[in-house]
Amino acid sequence: MSQHPINLTVNGEDVQATVSARRLLCDFLRDDLHLTGTKRGCETGTCGACSVLVDGEVVKSCLSLAVQARGSAITTVEGLATGEALHPLQESFMNCGGLQCGYCTPGFLMASCALLAVNPGPSEAEVRTGLSGNLCRCTGYTQIVESVLKAAEKMHGN
Structure with missing residues (x-):
């Protein structure tokens, strides 16, 4: 398998590595960089457990290759x-x-972070739409939406 050098910034730290062309971004973050907060859930991009920010945009890291992140700033x-x-x-x-x-x-935290960056005072409906790419099997979403609205209030005084 061919190996490719990548340079990127992860959580503010410069990272240089060599990865295979097929290395998933989620596996690179979890296994190579030991940032285990990023979860591998459905492996089809449906659940959003693997969401990270790449240059400020939500990316499903289970569908992205590490080499695609070359030169990017990633936040986990x-x-x-x-x-x-x-x-x-x-x-x-x-x-x-x-x-x-x-x-x-x-x-959910990463998707919420991206949402509040572009919409610091979202309505409940906007939060639900903004988080529609993420699934939760436990909470029923009400507490998640309340959490995002409370954070928006705290962060931006809305």
């Missing part, structure tokens, strides 16, 4: 917190019950 759930201080989305998910088993939570 591990990159949301600042030191020991949780990101407002993380705090809201914890305080509003937006997580239960937690498996889908990293993907």
Whole structure:
């Protein structure tokens, strides 16, 4: 299998690696960089558990090759917190019950982060639409939507 050098930024850190042409981005992040917050769920791009931000856009890392991220800035759930201080989305998910088993939570956090970057004051309907690429089998979505709305309020005073 051919190997390809890649240079990218992951959670603010420069990363240089050599990967096979077929290496999935989710496997590169989890196995090579040990950033295990990114989950492998359905492996078809349906559930969103593998969602990360690539240059600020939500990407399903189970459908993306690591070589496609060459030169990009990637943010995983591990990159949301600042030191020991949780990101407002993380705090809201914890305080509003937006997580239960937690498996889908990293993907929801990343999709929520992207949503609030482009729409700092979303309505409930806009949050539901913005998170429609992610599935949760535990919460029923009400607490997730409440978590995002609470974080938006905290972050942007909406």
